[in-house]
Amino acid sequence: MAGIKNWIAESFPVDQEALIKLTAEPIPNHLKRWWWALGGTPLYMFVVQVITGIMLIFYYVPEADKAYESVAYITYTAKFGWLIRSIHRWSSNIMIAALLLHMMRVFFTQSYRKPREMNWMFGVVLFLLTLMFGFTGYSLVYEQMSYWAMKVGTGIAGATPLIGGWIADFMRGGSEIGQNTLTRFYLFHVVLLPVLTFIAVGIHLYLIRAHGVTELKFKGDENKEKKTYPLFPDHVFTELIMVSIIMVVLVVLSLLFPAQLGDPANPNVTPLHIKPEWYFYPVFRWLKITNLTLGVLGPMLFLAILFFWPFIDRFFEKRFPGKELGFWIGIAGMLLINVFLFWEIIGH
């Protein structure tokens, strides 16, 4: 045994001291609150997505006339296929919901402030990547909703001023939705977006480690002697409990509401009740009440504000000190999104 241990230590040298230092990163006490485990949730969901996604590729065929059939095979014939697909689908929904909550938490605790502006921006990039994952993902099923979502989605991109035409053609791989579009969406979904996400997550985590977690003061924390606790094993345990709970939720949701399969894509018939996934509802409603240019520019402006928010917030803080303008703008933005979201839900 000692021989093997020595051999491993020799051929794979690990600096024990450095490892302990790296994993025992002191973490402020407020992270023991559950609200603070939300940043890890999307990461865990991403891992679930990668694993179940790789499994789905075992059977998925990215060909226009076979894609739907292969999804049907996964759903109805392959052993536990319905479960794998349902978990893939539900974890994407939970990932987006957890991301939204995480962003809200960071926003309202102003954790994006100097020196963490860059990390907020990478966070927004990750949010966008996740939405693109969602969009390209449900397009791959190649059912009616997928087809018409691709049609509408690339149409929206096409309405972008100046470069819209090029973007739409690039996404579709031509002027019409077809085999090229499916190939491209498949490539985006299983290669480009995962690679970009891995890189962005890496930078996001590195920046968290480099800056440390924002220290926040809470009532009751003043009396505690220790201001921090170690990442490993203490915080890792907290995260593992979170993982357990979410796993139960994921499986229960998949059992009760397994992923469905609609009619196969038919380029000649637009379904009567077409709607995207819930996370696109606000944009979908916005598109219904504005003209196309405004419909496209609105969300873009929203994303631009979100992306540059740390600087906008700083500007407000300098101009109107103590007024907490950023907080109220955040509340107003959330209200607006919720109005559009519920308007769309009720509108169905």
Place this chain on the structure above:
Amino acid sequence: MDRRNALKNMFAFVPLSAAFAGLTAMGIRFITPIKREVQRRIFTVHLEELPVNATRKYKDLMGKDLLIVRTGEREVKALSTVCTHLGCTVYWQKDKKEFYCPCHQGRFDKDGNVLAGPPPRPLDSYKVELEGDNVFIYFKDKEG
């Protein structure tokens, strides 16, 4: 958290690990291709067209070659022509009433049993049924 507490907490994750193990098992089951085969009874040849000791080449439903051999007045064999050694094609030797594999000199009798050479097991055989003078063979087929 000291080592003792950490170990104690670890026990809390026994059910979690069990659940992961369960999901992993399901995952492995998922990526393992389903093998569900059905047997189909198919008419192949009429005895009048197949004199004693004569053979007839045939392909099964999976596209594999087989040889139908009339070994007696009312005895017909259907054997795979794929040698069980390394997959070369075996030949029926009329005079010796044997199957012969030219690659490594494997020999099989009329029932496909190994007589000589390196083949590790008998030739794969198909179930044959005579109905009057009609020869029916049971072939494996993929379901659906």
